[in-house]
Amino acid sequence: MKRAGFTSRWLPIFLLVPQLSIILLFFYWPAAYAMKSSFFLQDPFGFGQTFVGLENYTSLFTSSEYLKVANFTVFFTVVVTFFSLSLALLLAVKADKVLRGAKTYRTLLMWVYAVAPPVAGFMGLILFNQRWGPLMEFFGLFGWEFEMGADYSDTAFAMIVISIWKQVPVNFIFFLSGLQAIPKAVREAALIDNRSASGRFWDVTFPLLAPTGFFLLIINITYALFDTFGVIDTVVRGEPSNNPMTLVYKVYVDGFRGNDLGGSSAQSVILMVLVLALTVFQFRMVERRIHYT
């Protein structure tokens, strides 16, 4: 095969410059800066800094508060990922069965996707409002005095519900197109081979959805870990006090509210390592994934 080549050595470099400079400016430079400052202790009023080595890291891992936030992050990620995936799958399976009206149904579910995270958070705030939130009144019927922003687990509950609600549409769209990509004849063959609908789902439909599912799993973990910042910020309103938060939010709170730039940098370096691990895991799995034809 003949390869198209550049006549000049500088042209390809010139063409890459915009992309590279953006990556350098907005990713590598801040990342390097964060890494550097994670070894220093900054003066809260901006008068110089002292080199402290790994102290920022060690104090993080010995801090019970940080570990609590880390635990909550794991819990939050698992719950949000699990429910946004399973709810979306359930909706997609049901939508797939409907032939007429499927388009309307799909569009209605997609709308939520167009809502920006802070707006979604704000809508959640209204729903969960202490005085006149409709969900509040609903919970009141069961004698549950819901206190978002004051009660740790109630706030966590609201955060999780809003985050799931925000993510279900994306997953739904992917699952639905995944389902529709399964050949009709394969499903019909299963219909003849297996009389149980749930059996058919777990034996045939689910394995054929696995590539989509795996892709969404990674996307959702990333979402729950990082992209829920907007939702959390709206719910917590920058007032950590007794409220639950995730690691990403803690980076912000410690760095910009607590003015502990060094500790916050150390936290972001830890998160960077986490993302790196997740990426490596994803590529490994994608490579090993069976290719269906």
Place this chain on the structure above:
Amino acid sequence: MAKVTLDNVRKVYPNGVEAVTPASFDIKDGEFTVLVGPSGCGKSTLLRMIAGLEEITDGALTIGDRVVNDLDPADRDIAMVFQNYALYPHMTVRKNIAYGLKNRKTPKEVIEKKVAEAAKMLNLEEYLDRKPSQLSGGQRQRVAMGRAIVRDPSLFLFDEPLSNLDAKLRNQMRIEIKALQRRLGVTSIYVTHDQVEAMTMADRIIVLNGGKIEQIGTPSEIYHNPASTFVASFMGAPPMNLVAAELTDETLFFAGLQLPMKTDYRGPVTLGLRPEDLHIDPYGPLAMEVELIEELGAHRLLHGQIEDQRLTVHLSKETEVTTGPLRLSCHPTSLCLFHPQTGERMDCNPKVQSLSARKPQEQHS
């Protein structure tokens, strides 16, 4: 194994389209029935209704001695082979074949034994642990067959199983499927649009057109006594020649042909002549202008005109021909007559048995 009975089975789609007009027929135990027709004739819909993949609007479907209208596909005791094989891509060949048995609570040893038998029968033994994507088209089709065989169903359904294969493989698989069906003796319904498959495989052919059954009969009945101009032109390659002729005073007139008939009908008719029933006869009544000769090795096809009507003549390879004028004759018993408007078959009772038995008649050319 079972007989299948359709009693006025009908399919109307929600949009009001009647895909299958009330169809009634019986399929005998162990019989190989082929549903044939052009695309959109309702043959696949009919098959899918029998399979239970499509709801039956009206009528009763009996497999064995059960009316199965309201049974799920899995409960009808049928197995189906699909056009694009419909194998489970994530399962190995072994699992594909075993899946239907596993769901029917068959003991493990029995499954293993049956899968091994089927694999042996279909030459799939060395591929049992492969995935369908690692197999060729013909092998995939064999796996689909295996999946059907192991179930020992009372009815096999085939939905154009060979149309995704190349010509050579198709001929081979055609023979394999037929031989397998003979050996197992399972009642089978086979859908195809290919009249060669229909002719060569069927014990009985059902010709469909526009959702309606045109004719039911053995391949030879269908070929030699087509019930309509549609069947006549659909079955056979090349198809039957259909030309406009006239019946007057108990005589059939077509070009130079005058044939005494026992009939009360007067007026225009459609005359059907199989290409191979026409033969060269220097004193024959038909004068044809040959325009094109198709050399097919084992035989030749002549294309030309008799008084502005197109005809095809099938000749054996021994006969030397050139383009230009040619005289033809035919056996009166091999003629078919059809109603010119409805296309339905009409009685054809020639009063003479031969046209060329008599010595040269006076002809004007």
